[in-house]
């Protein structure tokens with residue numbers, strides 16, 4: 001699975017392609033390191049998972065996941081391909097039922113609009129224009145007054161306001177993913193789960209998208225769970241990186257580096273190296 | 287940019303505005319050659335009358351009102367038969383595409399019936415209905431049923447499951463899911479069925495009217511054969527071709543209007 005763990009050129013700082021998002025002027029000043037259990041100003045949902053198991057027939061994919069994610073945290077999940085990352089995410093998003101164990105979202109009863117998923121594929125409706133696709137994300141509020149405006153605002157957030165009357169087929173891969181992001185954001189979710197959303201993008205577009213993700217996460221203060229096979233992406237974005245192995249959380253690494261993080265910095269590289277070592281198993285570490 | 291992507295642009299560059307006339311160039315040329323061959327005496331009028339003779343025969347029949355009546359009768363049979371067979375096929379396609387139970391219950395039976403060529407039923411149908419209208423309608427409806435059924439079913443079954451999952455994640459109800467995801471996703475395939483069905487509709491009608499009818503274009507052609515009016519026979523065949531083309535154009539137009547999102551149908 002070397003292929004899956006390959007890291008893109010991360011020394012490129014500035015991108016100016018079709019999908020570039022523009023200067024990161026929206027970044028706030030350096031945040032506090034993420035050691036505190038919950039960020040005071042967040043509206044994210046906390047997540048508690050206890051002894052979560054999931055089997056497909058004889059195949060025990062998840063074998064007792066224990067996990068607590070404070071509200072508003074940005075968590076990245078890495079692991080070998082096929083280790084059950086997507087399965088875990090689908091359980092969190094309620095797309096699948098666990099074999100046993102519990103998943104709870106703090107003490108408030110979460111509405112379905114509070115939890116959103118973004119998949120590796122944009123999954124846009126090809127027969128709906130960009131704006132209508134973004135509106136899909138409103139769920140049951142779709143018919144409420146102001147649905148249009150909310151969708152337009154979400155498109156603005158991802159920098160695609162001027163594309164709202166286009167068919168998805170004319171957009172680039174990165175632009176499609178941004179529409180998918182707008183659709184996920186439009187309901188103001190309190191927990192957003194990403195299943196390798198940038199996996200299919202080229203390196204430059206990917207970096208631009210990573211910045212966009214970080215910016216909207218800072219703006220909207222949701223709890224973010226990002227599944228990725230790109231360890232550099234995980235350490236660049238997350239407060240905390242979880243390594244899944246043998247169906248359990250094998251490693252829980254907090255990334256206490258200030259934002260915005262400079263790609264290619266020595267600290268990130270060190271962290272990335274040690275996580276990669278863990279992933280590739282003993283002998284390869286170093 | 288790949289070659290495929292660039293193809294539509296290339297086409298746009300090389301085809302001028304006379305776009306709409308171009309497809310008619312070849313039929314027109316054939317007509318001219320045919321006329322010339324008839325006038326020059328290469329083709330005996332007993333084998334193939336000149337286009338001008340066919341036109342004259344058409345003119346005469348038009349004035350007597352016979353042509354209009356027969357076209358109308360055929361058109362009526364075609365549309366009613368199509369409507370009946372098409373709606374039943376569509377309904378079964380929807381039901382079997384959406385419901386496992388319905389599919390288990392009826393699909394195998396329908397697949398078996400499909401293997402009987404519907405035109406083989408003509409003797410039976412004549413015994414049942416005589417040469418009544420219902421005989422023709424039954425045959426057309428039966429012929430139209432299968433392409434519509436099969437393609438509707440196929441369209442619904444092959445809607446991208448990822449899109450369906452997406453719809454569910456975003457809280458679409460079953461009705462919304464059908465309206466916004468499943469039906470639009472199945473539409474291209476449904477149109478394929480529609481076009482097939484239109485072809486079968488005319489074919490069935492021609493055969494049925496030729497064998498068992500007392501009005502309609504097929505009947506007109508058979509009558510003309512008895513009186514050796516070969517120009518009227520040729521006229522009927524040409525009108526069938528024209529009506530078939532018309533039906534096809536109508537379905538294409540509908541396709542273009544409803545599938546404008548599809549890269550293959552978008553104009554710009």
Ligand SMILES: Nc1ncnc2c1ncn2[C@@H]1O[C@H](COP(=O)(O)OP(=O)(O)O)[C@@H](O)[C@H]1O
Pocket residue numbers: 056059061079080081082083084085086087088
């Ligand atoms: N719906 C399913 N039915 C059967 N097996 C499944 C299903 N979904 C996932 N699996 C299996 O579960 C394992 C983990 O899959 P997945 O969660 O997609 O891995 P990852 O996302 O980490 O690459 C794989 O072995 C896969 O074959």
Ligand SMILES: [Mg+2]
Pocket residue numbers: 085086087195
């Ligand atoms: Mg996966």
